[in-house]
Every structure is written in C-alpha cells, then in structure tokens.
Amino acid sequence: MQVHKSIAQPRTDTPLRTAQWYRTATRWTQLTLAEDDPVKFDPDQWIDIFRKTGSNAACLSAGGYIAYYPSKVPLHYISKFIGDGDPFGRLVEGARDLGMHVMARVDPHAIHQDAADAHPEWVARDREGNKRRHWAFPDVWVTCAYGDYNTIFMPEVVKELVRDYDIDAVFANRWQGHGVCYCDNCRTRFHAAHGRDLPQTTDPADPDWRAWTVWRRDVLTRMVIDWDKAVKAIKPHASFIPNMGGASLMEFDLALIEKHCPFLVVDNQGRNGTEPVWMAGRDAKRIRATFRDRPVILITSIGPENPVRRWKDSVTTGPEIEAWMNNGTTHGMLPWFTKFNGVVPDTRWIAPVATAFNLHALLEPLMAQTMPATEIAILDATTTLRQYDWTDRATIEADEHGFYHALVEARLPFEFLSDHAMTDSLLDRFKLLIVPNAICLSDAQAAMIRAWVDRGGSIIVAGASGTCDETGAPRADFALGDVTGTTMTHAPRGPVKNSYVELRRPHALTEGYDGALRIIGGTMLTGVAATRADAAFLYVPDFPDLPMEEVYPRHAATQPAVTTRTTQAGGRAVHIPWNIGATFWEMMMPDHGRLITNAVHWGLGQRPMVEVTGKGVLDVAVREGADITAVLLMNLTNPMMMKGPIRETYPVGAQTITVEIPAGRTGATAQLVTTGADLAVTCSGARATVTVPGIDTLEAVRFDWQ
Numbered sequence: 001m002q003v004h005k006s007i008a009q010p011r012t013d014t015p016l017r018t019a020q021w022y023r024t025a026t027r028w029t030q031l032t033l034a035e036d037d038p039v040k041f042d043p044d045q046w047i048d049i050f051r052k053t054g055s056n057a058a059c060l061s062a063g064g065y066i067a068y069y070p071s072k073v074p075l076h077y078i079s080k081f082i083g084d085g086d087p088f089g090r091l092v093e094g095a096r097d098l099g100m101h102v103m104a105r106v107d108p109h110a111i112h113q114d115a116a117d118a119h120p121e122w123v124a125r126d127r128e129g130n131k132r133r134h135w136a137f138p139d140v141w142v143t144c145a146y147g148d149y150n151t152i153f154m155p156e157v158v159k160e161l162v163r164d165y166d167i168d169a170v171f172a173n174r175w176q177g178h179g180v181c182y183c184d185n186c187r188t189r190f191h192a193a194h195g196r197d198l199p200q201t202t203d204p205a206d207p208d209w210r211a212w213t214v215w216r217r218d219v220l221t222r223m224v225i226d227w228d229k230a231v232k233a234i235k236p237h238a239s240f241i242p243n244m245g246g247a248s249l250m251e252f253d254l255a256l257i258e259k260h261c262p263f264l265v266v267d268n269q270g271r272n273g274t275e276p277v278w279m280a281g282r283d284a285k286r287i288r289a290t291f292r293d294r295p296v297i298l299i300t301s302i303g304p305e306n307p308v309r310r311w312k313d314s315v316t317t318g319p320e321i322e323a324w325m326n327n328g329t330t331h332g333m334l335p336w337f338t339k340f341n342g343v344v345p346d347t348r349w350i351a352p353v354a355t356a357f358n359l360h361a362l363l364e365p366l367m368a369q370t371m372p373a374t375e376i377a378i379l380d381a382t383t384t385l386r387q388y389d390w391t392d393r394a395t396i397e398a399d400e401h402g403f404y405h406a407l408v409e410a411r412l413p414f415e416f417l418s419d420h421a422m423t424d425s426l427l428d429r430f431k432l433l434i435v436p437n438a439i440c441l442s443d444a445q446a447a448m449i450r451a452w453v454d455r456g457g458s459i460i461v462a463g464a465s466g467t468c469d470e471t472g473a474p475r476a477d478f479a480l481g482d483v484t485g486t487t488m489t490h491a492p493r494g495p496v497k498n499s500y501v502e503l504r505r506p507h508a509l510t511e512g513y514d515g516a517l518r519i520i521g522g523t524m525l526t527g528v529a530a531t532r533a534d535a536a537f538l539y540v541p542d543f544p545d546l547p548m549e550e551v552y553p554r555h556a557a558t559q560p561a562v563t564t565r566t567t568q569a570g571g572r573a574v575h576i577p578w579n580i581g582a583t584f585w586e587m588m589m590p591d592h593g594r595l596i597t598n599a600v601h602w603g604l605g606q607r608p609m610v611e612v613t614g615k616g617v618l619d620v621a622v623r624e625g626a627d628i629t630a631v632l633l634m635n636l637t638n639p640m641m642m643k644g645p646i647r648e649t650y651p652v653g654a655q656t657i658t659v660e661i662p663a664g665r666t667g668a669t670a671q672l673v674t675t676g677a678d679l680a681v682t683c684s685g686a687r688a689t690v691t692v693p694g695i696d697t698l699e700a701v702r703f704d705w706q
Contacts, residue, residue: 019236027361057103059171060095063104104169111143170239221252244264266284276642277644286380286416300338312341315346325356367630376600399581401582401585406593417433459484459573463580499520509564518540521539561578563575610629614652616695620632634697635651655692
C-alpha cells in the first residue's frame with residue numbers, strides 16, 4: 001500500500017481544556033520513565049518523537065510508585081535522580097507547545113520501605129497473612145488495592161497533579177490489585193459486606209469466591225468514581241481514566257462507570273505465544289459490545305510481549321507493531337504506543353509507529369462518519385466470565401476464540417453483543433446471534449433472546465450454553481431449549497477422547513464433506529433430544545483410543561449432535577451441544593471451521609450484506625453512515641499470523657467486494673481511502689461490485705450511494 005500523504009502532525013486547533021478534549025486525542029504516545037531517566041534521558045528527543053510520529057496526545061509518567069516531579073505529598077517516593085528538576089513538567093510543557101492533550105500516568109501497585117513501615121496496612125497480604133514482597137523486585141512491597149492506600153493516599157497524589165500541572169486526565173496503571181488480599185482491612189470489610197470469610201480458592205462453585213468477585217467489583221467501581229470526582233473538583237473538564245484489559249469491563253458496575261469514563265483504554269500491548277493478529281480488533285468489539293459509542297484506545301508496546309520472559313526495554317519488528325495497531329484501527333480503535341524507559345538505544349520502532357499513526361490519520365475522517373454495521377453478533381458471555389478468575393479466562397473463552405477465527409477465515413464481518421448490556425434494540429440490529437459457550441444465562445437474558453427469535457432472529461447455540469443459571473448453579477434443562485427445539489438428556493461431560501460426529505443426511509450444514517461419513521467431535525459433550533428440531537449430525541458413541549486394536553465404535557450413532565429448525569417467525573436455529581469452538585481453536589481442523597461457517601450461512605438464510613472474494617486471509621470490517629458504506633480489509637496473510645513477531649508483510653492480490661445496495665439507492669461511486677484512487681463500480685440487481693487491485697497491510701473502500 002502506498003500512502004501519498006505526509007505524516008500526520010499534531011493539531012493546533014484541538015478543543016484543548018474542554019469537556020470534549022478527548023474527541024481529538026486520537027493518537028497517543030506513552031512514555032513510562034525509569035527511575036534514573038531524569039539524569040539519562042533527553043526530553044527534547046521525546047518532544048521530537050511526539051512530532052515525528054504525529055501524536056496528538058501523550059500519557060506521561062508522573063507518580064504513584066515513583067514521582068517524577070517535586071511532590072509534596074507525605075510518603076510519596078520521589079526519584080532520587082530528580083535533583084532540582086521536574087522531568088514530568090518539562091514533558092507536559094513540550095507536549096502542550098505542540099497542541100497536544102496530556103494525561104498524567106500513576107502506578108499505585110507498589111510502595112517503598114518507608115511507606116510500608118509508616119503504614120503496614122497499605123501492604124497486601126497473602127493467604128497466610130504474610131506481607132507480599134514484589135514478585136519481580138523484592139526490595140519493595142505490593143499494595144492492597146482495596147484499602148486506604150488507594151482510597152486516602154493516592155487521591156492526594158491525583159489532586160496534586162491536577163492542581164499543579166496543565167493536564168487533561170490522570171491515568172492509572174496496575175490499580176486493580178493482584179488477586180485476593182488477605183489483610184485485616186479486607187477481611188473485615190468483606191465480612192461486613194457479605195458475612196463471609198475471604199475465599200481460599202478461585203473455584204466458581206465456591207460461594208465465598210463468588211461473593212468476593214461481587215465485593216471487588218463494587219470496591220473498584222467506587223474507587224473509579226471517587227478518583228474521578230477528585231479530579232473534576234479541581235478541573236471540571238478533566239477525568240480519571242483507569243487502565244483496562246480486554247475483558248476488564250467485567251470488573252465494574254457498568255451503569256456507574258458509564259457516567260465517569262468518557263473513553264476507555266484497553267491494555268493489550270501485543271501478542272504473546274500462539275495468538276492471532278485479530279486479537280487486537282477483538283478488544284474493540286468487546287468494549288463496543290458494552291459501550292457502543294465510546295472511544296476505545298488500544299495500547300501497543302514497541303517491544304515483544306511475554307509475561308514470563310519480560311524484555312520491556314526492547315524493540316520488536318516493525319511489521320509486528322504495524323499489524324497490531326492496524327488491526328485495532330480496522331475495528332475502530334485509536335492507536336497508542338508505549339515505550340518503557342526514556343532512553344532510546346534502539347530507534348527502529350519510530351518509523352513503524354509513524355506509519356501506523358499516519359494510516360490511522362488517513363482513515364480517521366471516514367471512521368468519524370460511520371459506525372460498525374453487521375448482521376452477525378457473537379454473544380460476549382460476561383455472566384459466565386465473571387464467575388472465573390482472570391487466570392482461567394483463556395480456557396473459558398476458547399469457544400469464542402474458535403468461532404471468531406472461523407468467521408475471520410470465512411471473511412464474515414461481525415460484532416460482539418454483551419449479555420450484560422443486551423437490550424431489545426441492540427438485538428434487533430442483528431439477523432444472527434451466535435452463542436458459543438455462554439454457560440451461565442439468567443432467566444431474563446434467555447427471555448430477551450427468546451423474544452428476539454420470536455421477532456424473526458436466527459441463532460446458533462453451542463457448547464454448554466445455558467446449562468447453568470447466572471450464579472453458576474446447574475439447570476435441569478437448557479435455558480434456550482425452547483428456541484433450539486432441544487432438551488438436555490445429560491449434563492456436559494468430559495474431557496472425552498476419540499469422539500466423532502456422523503453426517504446424518506444432506507443439508508446445508510453437511511456440505512463440503514465429500515468422501516467423509518463422519519468428522520472429529522468435541523471433548524465436552526452435552527446430551528440432547530430433538531423435540532422440535534432435525535438432526536444434521538449424530539454423536540458416534542465414544543470409544544477407547546488405546547490399545548490400537550480397541551479403537552473402533554461399539555454402537556451405532558443415534559443421538560443428535562447438531563440440530564436445525566426453522567422458527568415460526570421465519571428465523572433459523574442451530575444447536576451444536578459440544579465444544580466445537582474450543583476444539584477448532586485447539587486443533588484448527590478445517591472440518592470444524594466449515595461446520596461453523598455452514599451454520600452461519602444457513603442461519604442468515606440469505607447472502608451476507610458484504611462478500612469479499614480473493615486469495616489470502618483477510619479480517620473484514622463494515623461500517624455505515626449517511627449514504628456511505630465503508631469496507632475495511634486487514635491483510636492477515638502471513639506465516640507468522642498465529643505467532644509473532646511478523647518478519648515482513650506479504651501483500652495479497654486483487655480482492656472483489658460485493659455490497660448490498662441500500663434501499664432507495666440505484667448506484668454508487670467507490671474510492672480507495674488510503675490513496676484517493678477511484679474504483680470502477682458495477683451494479684447488478686441489488687448489489688454493487690468493485691475490485692481492489694491488491695492490499696499490503698490495510699485498505700479501506702468507501703462507497704457513496706447515489
């Protein structure tokens with residue numbers, strides 16, 4: 001892709017110091033200083049980096065664990081290298097001179113010895129009651145996130161920063177704590193709130209654990225509100241902005257957070273281990289599933305990501321940096337890069353960041369005029385995920401990952417829909433809802449989905465969805481059984497080895513398996529009876545996998561493994577009562593991807609509104625505005641697509657896009673947004689077709705309807 005426009009520069013006409021300041025804070029630099037940076041780094045070099053990358057906002061290390069300004073708050077540790085200087089203040093002035101917005105970064109997750117001696121209640125405790133040394137730097141102590149350190153001490157730091165410096169917000173990193181704290185304060189407050197002792201396990205079946213997740217959510221929510229009020233009391237236009245992971249909206253009372261967080265920051269800095277590039281854009285969809293209209297920022301590290309072997313002061317490859325940022329841009333996220341340590345011994349990251357920022361700047365006007373528009377939604381199973389500790393979520397989310405990847409491979413654009421933020425009007429935006437493994441569903445959630453199906457919606461229900469209520473208690477039957485036309489004959493069981501499903505009859509779901517009578521089944525199986533549905537696949541009763549002489553089926557396939565039905569309202573329902581998503585995610589067998597894709601196409605019951613054909617792997621996003629349809633094509637084709645870092649970009653050739661013409665329109669013009677080149681449009685029937693000559697990393701086509 002050739003970009004003919006110059007690097008975007010920070011704007012000087014932005015609404016600085018107004019309540020809407022964040023609307024033009026769209027490309028962020030984060031500089032996280034090391035303690036000795038005051039005598040080693042060059043602030044002017046960083047101000048030049050702001051300019052070179054086209055950043056229009058900056059997040060700068062200020063205080064908390066270490067202050068980089070002459071703080072007067074008692075026990076607020078100041079860098080011993082600061083001398084008479086004020087490195088934070090110097091960076092703030094430099095950014096403001098460029099017309100940039102500024103957030104002050106604080107990190108309250110650890111304290112030094114003097115503070116720990118003066119306030120032992122600020123230190124987190126383990127299960128045995130021992131004070132917690134920092135796991136990576138034992139000279140300091142881990143703080144309790146739920147007590148006086150965050151509710152009394154840190155607000156004084158926040159107020160000092162807002163009062164003394166020209167900033168728009170305070171941004172907190174590692175503020176949510178690190179698991180259960182067993183200090184006396186937490187024991188007392190938790191018992192007073194719930195009448196229970198602190199949990200000893202993270203088992204979702206443990207009532208103490210479930211109560212603690214509720215208590216923690218309440219404490220963190222009120223902390224965000226209190227810090228935000230402290231900021232606004234000094235500067236009404238400013239905000240407190242908490243750092244978030246891709247799933248951490250689960251940690252808050254959404255109704256209260258909505259009033260206090262004008263934009264959201266997702267801390268998912270890059271790929272770790274086996275992880276596809278599309279994970280960046282996934283975060284955009286998950287946050288948007290809860291707060292549809294709120295700006296979402298994606299933090300990207302310039303270094304490699306690995307939680308065990310951490311090289312934080314390092315540089316990954318340029319193509320990897322660009323791919324992660326660009327996939328976030330594809331799905332509407334604002335780019336943010338973070339550099340740890342103010343010294344820059346390796347400058348290879350600057351040009352890739354500038355390139356990704358420049359591409360975002362070119363697409364920004366189009367994104368501002370449009371909103372995501374898709375027919376397909378995946379249910380974000382927040383009710384289920386809240387039952388689990390964050391360390392278990394990768395396992396619980398595996399089914400969703402599998403469905404996500406299958407839809408990417410099929411070039412089917414889709415969004416997420418949070419089961420906690422679900423409404424009738426949001427459901428009505430979609431024609432097909434996929435429920436990959438929403439184990440826990442409340443009666444109210446099931447009733448809302450049921451009513452939507454009664455209005456003509458189509459649904460795919462998979463895994464153990466609806467086998468438990470919202471508390472995790474097992475149900476006697478599926479919560480959505482009346483929708484799928486099935487009833488549960490046995491609860492989910494597994495892990496099962498050597499399971500298969502047998503093609504029962506010709507059907508849209510069994511297409512593409514020529515030569516196969518059966519395909520691999522799942523590892524967690526739920527028994528069903530088809531009461532008002534037809535079976536497309538049958539369970540082959542599982543059998544031993546060793547000795548090899550014993551590897552054969554003993555019984556004929558009789559019980560449904562995949563069912564289909566057409567609803568009275570004209571919609572369609574598919575039930576796959578085994579973990580097809582997780583099995584596909586683990587094994588990447590194309591048979592499972594094909595079954596998911598077949599189910600989606602059959603469930604839609606018509607051609608998708610946008611179809612993209614051509615060679616390669618593309619992540620497709622569709623957006624609509626007033627007489628505008630935008631189709632964004634992110635090129636994922638790469639031998640390192642599933643495991644970084646990417647070495648180089650592999651361009652793909654011509655791609656044909658066919659778009660459904662909106663009602664009342666007869667034709668269109670089309671343009672490549674990155675270059676401004678016009679594309680020839682062919683209209684036939686109710687569809688318009690263009691051909692994109694090729695894609696390097698990310699391309700966007702704008703259709704203007706006539």
